[in-house]
Amino acid sequence: MSDRPAGRSPFSLITLALDKFLIWVSIAVGAVLAINMIVAVFYRYVLSSPIFWADELSLYLFCWATFLGACLAVKRSDMAAVTFLLNRLPERGRIFGSMLIQLSILFFAVVMGYYSMIWIMSPSVMNLLSPALSMKMWKLYVIVPISMLCMAVFTIEHIVHLLQDLFIGKKGGAAQ
Template sequence: MYETIQKADKGLAVIERGLVITLTGAIAAIMMLQVVMRYFFSAPIFWAEEISVQMLVFATLFGLSLLVHHNQLVTIDFLPNALRPRARHALAAALGLVMLALFVFMSWLGWEWISRPEVRIELGATTQLPRWYNYAVLPLAVAIMSWHQFAAILRDLRAFAGGAK
């Protein structure tokens, strides 16, 4: 079971990495095309800025999720570094549980928010597309962060139980 969870965690991270790379490339391509269309043909793409901002938010949220997966969030680590490995893993698991609870709560709040009728009827300014699908990326990304955090807690608990020295 442990190996399956860790394998799924790594697979999800690979998908996220590809998504972030694709989104970043798409933003660059859209904005370069916008410059060419605006200044060389005097025919700007009316939706370019709105879509690029949405893609930037998507890339940022999934990039943040990747940071959770790789355990690269900014931390104050003088206490864990002062501890022995077994105690370090116990502390990491305990703090991971707090983060997991926070991520699950944030994801739940996000799903509650986008389920509201007033949010469901909002439309984009230039594209006239529903905005709820943009907003849905926040709770989705935080739910994925929850999964990554859960997998990290299992790794720390396994290291703790294994008697890391």
Template sequence: MPSRPLTWLSRASRRLAALEQALCSLLIVAFGALLIANVFARYVLNSPLYFANELAVYILIWMAFLAVSIAIHHDQHVRLTMLVGLLPAPAQRACYWLTELLCVAMLAVMLWYAIGWLRSPSVTYDIAITLDWPKWHFYLIVPIFCATSLFHLIARLPDRSRTVFSLPSDEE
């Protein structure tokens, strides 16, 4: 079957996923460097970096959210397909579209509430104890994740509807 050209949304989604991958790789390096520096400071200099544990947690949280967004781009997120696989092809397609649209709706609602949460005074004035930085910088990953995942989902729907989930008569 000849491959069809990607839509501009698909190309933008690929570029966004590449950016997310690069940021995730940078965070992995930063995480490793932070842990090595902390071990060196603790055991060689006898003066540990008091902020290292808190910053490491935030780095891991950012990496996890970015990794899930990348998985959504590649359509590799977790699914339970055992029962759906027993259905006839039209019902499988309907289940696919239902779950994709449900994910789009859930991410849109999460994005709406995440933005409201970030704008609330309880987050605005919350300070990371050992870093003495406002926590809202670290919490930005929640709306970023929702927005990028939403974009990845919306970008792949037209391509998926033409390829994997086409009717058998469309393939001739």
């Protein structure tokens, strides 16, 4: 007997855990961003003594929130889409169209992940310090390959579900 919920593959459990982790990291990043901005505004306009690193921290936290949000959007298939043509296709055509879209997302994530790793591991980025935070820039940029890896994992999950729908048929609706 297994502790897993019925019908859940080990891969689905991994993606579910990754999804929950990304949600909590996103919440933490959002909270730190909000606190940083509130404190920065208070110091700048009330105390007339701006915090010199607050703008840079806000910029990097916003970038992290954006990439984390993109991962979560891929997981939930919440990206903006024009489905005019896809909705007019028969069931198998919709599955093939969705498969093409997912393969395109996977291709994008793999290519971006690969080149972002090369970029981050280059000496020009590894040795670069951020101007105000004095942090190694690779630590700030590492969200790009991490988010691309997460997107690839979530896209593979969608592809597996589409293949199951195509070859096995729908069992109680499409899995998300």
